[in-house]
Amino acid sequence: MAYTEIPDIVIGRLPVYLRALSVMAGAGQEITSSHELGEKLGISSAQIRKDFSHFGEFGKQGTGYRISYLQEQLRRILKVDREWPVALIGIGDVGQALIRYGGFRDRGFHIALAFDADPAKIGQPIDTLTIQDVCTLPEQMREQNVLIAMIAAPAKAAQEVADLCVKGGARAILNYAPINLTVPEDVRVQYIDPVTHLQRMTYYLA
């Protein structure tokens, strides 16, 4: 298959596949099929095979996919076959929960920098880190070659924080603040806002 632009919607499904494969692998399963995977995720088997076909041939006719191999390939494609350092900004409730969350490392990430704007928090230790002044963010991100930021700052401050991240060379931002960020087009943003997720479901309630 020749290289063409891969649709972003396909990229978006790969982490979901990877997560399902981890669950299967954790249960000791070694082989799966597009049909089984689709069943589990509510996606058609044809779509799963089509998605994979953008990147190569990972299965075997008549048998299916070896889970460990498929995981390896998806990790390589998504570039999470390494550990990306991430900057966290805003050490409130959400920020602290993120720091204590143990699920980052084995899925390709770790929090390398922690920032806040509150003088009472700056200098405090948190986990193995020290909370730093958000003003120093751009230079620190650049120095340590950190390309990913998680913003858990208040909504009012979030755009300003995003600007600092961009200044620091951020190329990917995960935003927990309930506002839309404006960033240069070469910077990716993902949003986590529980309320928008809930509002998306209430439409269907009686």
Next chain:
Amino acid sequence: MAYTEIPDIVIGRLPVYLRALSVMAGAGQEITSSHELGEKLGISSAQIRKDFSHFGEFGKQGTGYRISYLQEQLRRILKVDREWPVALIGIGDVGQALIRYGGFRDRGFHIALAFDADPAKIGQPIDTLTIQDVCTLPEQMREQNVLIAMIAAPAKAAQEVADLCVKGGARAILNYAPINLTVPEDVRVQYIDPVTHLQRMTYYLA
């Protein structure tokens, strides 16, 4: 316009529009246009007008949209012109952050029930609630007519918790556990997993 099935992808954009409108309203702005809104959100103005047109005519030629009126309409469409009670399961770091989060009420939700499986936590007060035994979840959800659940339990327990929610009549589940849930098809699920969001962006990094 006659009623036809509205695409889910359209429904998914309405909360984003609503959030952007709130920011504008908060800044004292009274009028906006599909062009301005699209600019802010990185969506074409045609798409925004098309999305609205599924539900009615909310604007005025030559002028645009009155923000307060458009908010009202979107809230009505999404059914967040009321306050939905939500059950929260798992009072760990994430659960506590959700309970302390002040952004639910004015956007259509409040946490009405809190559950955990840990005997040390059951019976403890949290905010204005008391942590209850998750075993009692089905009856409590039914009694209090709660249709929405947020699962912040460990991955290992999440499917079991989801089953309890379904048993309690849940019709919408927001799942923070990093696994895919299997539920009846009349139950909606949304996923919040920071790692899948991050993995979706690393693909594009150098």
Next chain:
DNA sequence: TAGATTGTTAATCGATTAACAATC
């Protein structure tokens, strides 16, 4: 071999966009 499942093609389906009449 018989059965199963892949990878891929072509057809279908659905979503986005361009364009413009209507009209404020």
Next chain:
DNA sequence: TAGATTGTTAATCGATTAACAATC
């Protein structure tokens, strides 16, 4: 009136699915 912007149609674009030859 002139300028601006809506709501809507038709065209375009892209994603999903059905089907099947290839083959393990």
